[in-house]
Amino acid sequence: MPVPEVATRLAPLTTLRLGGPARTVVAAPSAEAVVEAVRAADTSREPLLLLGGGSNVVIADEGWKGTVVRIASTGRAVEHGENGSVVLTVEAGEDWDGVVAACVADGLGGLECLSGIPGRTGATPVQNVGAYGVEIAELLLDVDLYDRGAGVVREHVPAEELGLGYRTSALKGRDDAIVLRVRLALSTDATSAPIRYPELARTLDVEPGSRVPAAAAREAVLELRRGKGMVLDATDHDTWSAGSFFTNPVLPEAEAPEGAPRWPAGPGLVKVPAAWLIEHSGFRRGHPGPGGRVALSDKHVLALTNRGDGTTADLLALASDVRRGVQERFGIELVPEPVLVGCRI
Known part of the structure; x- marks a missing residue:
């Protein structure tokens, strides 16, 4: 059965260490417990957020005004x-x-x-x-x-x-x-x-x-x-990220920027590295966001990192700057890879 958790802060449950509180957090240690917890939330018309490892999610500073079911089934x-x-x-x-x-x-x-x-x-x-x-x-x-x-x-x-x-x-x-x-x-x-x-x-x-x-x-x-700072390490802020923040754009081959690396992605299409676009738009490794509280990773420009005291608003401001820079330089709109919960860029 689902197990209520005392702590409701969501930041420690994400790899970015960002996100406000939830009203309720329950752990579901089995598939049956997941179903039970979701049914209970649905019956009570409670807003529901499902959370696994928290590695591909950006949660708003305001948190989640409902129940978070943490999927913890094993086997x-x-x-x-x-x-x-x-x-x-x-x-x-x-x-x-x-x-x-x-x-x-x-x-x-x-x-x-x-x-x-x-x-x-x-x-x-x-x-x-x-x-x-x-x-x-x-x-x-x-x-x-x-x-x-x-x-x-x-x-x-x-x-x-x-x-x-x-x-x-x-x-x-x-x-x-x-x-x-x-x-x-x-x-x-x-x-x-x-x-x-x-x-x-x-x-x-x-x-x-x-x-x-x-x-x-x-x-x-x-x-x-x-x-590239893509293996989690609690002592290394370069790994306090959601992994690659933007997907690699898939474009008609004729629209790929000159000089950009590319890989086949279907008839007439190529995939272009988002990291190359970011770097060639003037953003370097370690590029800081607001107050230096967030930054592009020192190892890889595709990772947006929390330097320890950042906020989700800080991170989204940095993401917006990067996306705007690429749009202005190449006319390509980068698409975020993580799921944005209660927020957007």
């Missing part, structure tokens, strides 16, 4: 299939990097390039989490959902029904379908997915398309992420 199960494949079932509240680490340790391949990403497993299909050439969409079989409108749990909803796209899905930006658990198809050969990302291939000293031991790929990914 993993492996089911062996044919041809050396397995189905991994994971509860929504499991720490994502813990899942990846356990898979690599157990000789399961496929998730290693998604190492070091903070947050909970249930958020991975919502965001279609991806990094270093791999997306959840490639591995996801199906999910179990709580359908708030119908008041029922829907089991084994196929990945094909989730509208998975670049850092998005049909689940993003809505709270009427709540992920309770996910199922992923992995391999048992302890070998990575093909290394597609050029930076990762260089780090591993292999040709793009090569496969390497999953453990080696994980360590290389963690090394790269640490160098």
